Amino acid sequence: MILITTAGKVGSEAARLLARQGEPVRVLVRDPNKVTALTQAGVEVVAGDLEVPATIDAAMRGVSAVVLVSPAIPTQELNVVDSAVRAGVGHVVKITSKASADSPIARRRAQTEIENGLIASGLGYTLLRNNAYMQNFLMLAPAIAGTDSFGSSTGDGRVGMVDTRDVGAVAAAIAASPAARAGKTYWLTGPDRLSYADAAVTLSRVLGRTITFQPLSFEEQRDAMVRAGLPPVVAGMNAQALALFAEGDSDWVTDDVPTLLGRRARSFERFAHDYASAFSVASGQPGVSMGRTTDPR
Ligand SMILES: NC(=O)c1ccc[n+]([C@@H]2O[C@H](COP(=O)([O-])OP(=O)(O)OC[C@H]3O[C@@H](n4cnc5c(N)ncnc54)[C@H](OP(=O)(O)O)[C@@H]3O)[C@@H](O)[C@H]2O)c1
Incomplete structure (x- = not known):
């Protein structure tokens, strides 16, 4: 089972693609009524809140890989990392940006805090440091x-700029088959x-x-x-x-999307x-x- 932590632009695309491939996939959302299209596409939807660790633990049962995507508030995403450790999850694909500890932009500093927490957790991980959407x-x-x-x-x-549908496709592909991508960072454009x-x-x-x-x-x-x-x-x-x-x-642009997906971005x-x-x-x-x-x- 693959868990996707939210069903925004990237998360819903990753969930839809995984369901289409027949992969068991679950999304954690605050309001299941907003994502009925995903339910109809075969995605398991569970109600939860990244502020509430018990709801994350409930969503984490039987999960082998996580796509960690959210507004990137460190306490919330580190709640997911802690829950994944407790559940013995194998791999986390982290959606991030041009993270840097000394960035003038608070969001990028927050991403660094999350990335560092994930790396220190000992979980298998892949970082997707994306250019603007x-x-x-x-x-x-x-x-x-x-x-x-x-x-x-x-x-x-x-x-x-990168299309979030391509970011979702890369996240889905790595979550479904993470071994070769463990410990790697990709720059999606x-x-x-x-x-x-x-x-x-x-x-x-x-x-x-x-x-x-x-x-x-x-x-x-x-x-x-x-x-x-x-x-x-x-x-x-x-x-x-x-x-x-x-x-x-x-x-900046890279070839990471075509390299990972075998098609053009x-x-x-x-x-x-x-x-x-x-x-x-x-x-x-x-x-x-x-x-x-x-x-x-
Ligand atoms: N925008 C860019 O150009 C850009 C570029 C590079 C990287 N990124 C990164 O991409 C990530 C965001 O991805 P995205 O654009 O796909 O996200 P998004 O479309 O903004 O969706 C965020 C989702 O998070 C949910 N959410 C918010 N708080 C929550 C909580 N406490 N518990 C559970 N769900 C919660 C929201 O659901 P509700 O409906 O409940 O509010 C929403 O579905 C961030 O890490 C960002 O730094 C963005």
């Missing part, structure tokens, strides 16, 4: 659908390094209408996110991460095609046009 653009979709434009403080910085202006060009081509990228200053970016409802601390952290994009911090063009309806159906919130920007890690 293409699906972050879905937060910009209401603005793009409503105004044909989006803003960001990423400047000319290029990003080796898409095939291209794109600036947000490049992304606007691709979106324009795919959607068949002109989509405009509006450069924002750090302050405009932070204030827009606050206006869109993010707490000021989170808005500041996200704006900080986007400023790092502008400096080239995410301007999905391109941003493919992503734009597959999610075209999200960028085309106005969801009635023009006020978010420059606000709900990406959540880069």
